[in-house]
Amino acid sequence: MTAPRASSGAAPPIAASPALPPLGLYLHFPWCVSKCPYCDFNSHAVRDALPEADYVDALLADLDAEVANDATLAAGSREVVSVFLGGGTPSLFTPGSIGRVLEGARRRLPFAADVEITMEANPGTIERGRFAGYAGAGVGRVSLGAQSFDAAALQRLGRIHSPDDTRRAAEELHAAGLVNFNLDLMYALPGQSTAQALHDVECALALAPAQVSHYNLTLEPGTPFAARPPPDLPGDDEVEVMLALVAARLAAAGFRRYEVSAYARAGRECRHNLNYWRFGDYLGIGAGAHGKLSAAPAAADASRDAAALQIRRTLRLREPRRYLGQRPAAVTVSDVPPAQRPFEFMLNALRLLDGVEIGLYERHTGLPWETVAPTVSGLAGRGLLADPAGGRLQATDRGLQFLNDLLIEFLPAETRT
Ligand code: SF4
Numbered sequence: 001m002t003a004p005r006a007s008s009g010a011a012p013p014i015a016a017s018p019a020l021p022p023l024g025l026y027l028h029f030p031w032c033v034s035k036c037p038y039c040d041f042n043s044h045a046v047r048d049a050l051p052e053a054d055y056v057d058a059l060l061a062d063l064d065a066e067v068a069n070d071a072t073l074a075a076g077s078r079e080v081v082s083v084f085l086g087g088g089t090p091s092l093f094t095p096g097s098i099g100r101v102l103e104g105a106r107r108r109l110p111f112a113a114d115v116e117i118t119m120e121a122n123p124g125t126i127e128r129g130r131f132a133g134y135a136g137a138g139v140g141r142v143s144l145g146a147q148s149f150d151a152a153a154l155q156r157l158g159r160i161h162s163p164d165d166t167r168r169a170a171e172e173l174h175a176a177g178l179v180n181f182n183l184d185l186m187y188a189l190p191g192q193s194t195a196q197a198l199h200d201v202e203c204a205l206a207l208a209p210a211q212v213s214h215y216n217l218t219l220e221p222g223t224p225f226a227a228r229p230p231p232d233l234p235g236d237d238e239v240e241v242m243l244a245l246v247a248a249r250l251a252a253a254g255f256r257r258y259e260v261s262a263y264a265r266a267g268r269e270c271r272h273n274l275n276y277w278r279f280g281d282y283l284g285i286g287a288g289a290h291g292k293l294s295a296a297p298a299a300a301d302a303s304r305d306a307a308a309l310q311i312r313r314t315l316r317l318r319e320p321r322r323y324l325g326q327r328p329a330a331v332t333v334s335d336v337p338p339a340q341r342p343f344e345f346m347l348n349a350l351r352l353l354d355g356v357e358i359g360l361y362e363r364h365t366g367l368p369w370e371t372v373a374p375t376v377s378g379l380a381g382r383g384l385l386a387d388p389a390g391g392r393l394q395a396t397d398r399g400l401q402f403l404n405d406l407l408i409e410f411l412p413a414e415t416r417t
Pocket residue numbers: 031032034035036039040041043087088089122145
């Protein structure tokens with residue numbers, strides 16, 4: 001189904017030459033042992049036996065349909081630069097199943113020679129030898145959901161693992177040679193002090209990760225935490241101090257903050273996530289997965305509302321049983337109209353501390369720089385963006401502090417409130 005294009009006011013000018021952005025592949029695994037009370041991801045507690053083989057078949061059928069629907073994918077002329085197996089808890093699936101998914105994906109799409117393949121893992125699902133099995137299946141990078149090293153905090157977060165489970169999982173990662181791994185940590189936890197937030201970082205550093213992702217606990221609508229917020233959440237001032245001290249500690253340990261929540265050793269930045277933040281393309285396969293795909297417009301579509309690229313977003317059914325029941329998967333497709341693209345681009349690119357080069361805006365939105373130049377200059381004048389004369393589109397420290405206010409400036413005028 002293709003949604004009608006939104007009315008976008010005056011049509012932006014058309015940029016000269018279309019070029020397709022790098023392509024990632026996201027595969028979603030929608031089950032977890034139990035549901036954490038803060039989580040708004042598409043994850044569902046496993047009730048019966050995991051329909052593992054059936055779900056792998058469904059993923060591959062879904063990918064078949066996606067490839068068949070796009071001429072450049074069907075022609076095999078776009079390489080996959082990164083694969084991300086996310087969830088939910090992909091590590092509930094055996095190495096054999098993960099291998100079957102990756103092998104099947106490789107048969108359907110050309111993978112770049114240096115493709116990055118990341119898998120999310122929950123420390124509570126890692127038995128001895130498991131990571132060696134995933135490495136053998138083709139996984140080269142792991143993102144481990146540590147969240148905290150405080151047993152009481154983990155319990156309040158509804159996590160199924162202990163701090164020692166995380167330590168054992170990290171040992172398994174090193175033993176399997178998967179040294180390029182990320183540890184997810186959360187901060188601003190109920191009852192958490194700044195000292196405890198720093199202790200979590202020390203414990204994480206002791207496990208020698210290549211990257212640390214440091215997320216603020218947020219109360220997402222529709223979650224039990226949003227309905228009944230923990231009464232002892234730290235205040236805004238305390239949270240700001242936590243962030244500053246943790247960032248300084250990670251910097252001292254050699255981890256550069258390259259995105260609002262991501263810190264990495266040199267060369268260990270997550271390429272898959274970088275592609276999202278640079279407004280790259282990605283296929284989203286699996287229950288509830290969403291994707292973004294660009295294409296050069298057909299001559300017949302070269303209307304005054306068309307840019308040098310067509311960009312469409314895809315969305316699959318969220319409920320795993322319904323997703324499993326439809327082959328090929330039901331997909332909702334919607335165009336990203338030119339007027340919406342400046343905001344969507346900035347929403348991603350301005351999260352990067354180094355920003356992006358100005359030419360990337362034109363290449364990945366299909367729009368000329370003039371569509372945002374006046375807004376960028378105005379924000380640079382207010383000290384929120386770097387001077388674009390330097391060739392980069394980049395938020396200043398002050399801009400990062402007021403990122404949401406800054407982004408509103410890129411919304412189509414008629415949708416701003
Ligand atoms: S383990 Fe992760 S995906 Fe699963 S419910 Fe908890 S936060 Fe959500």
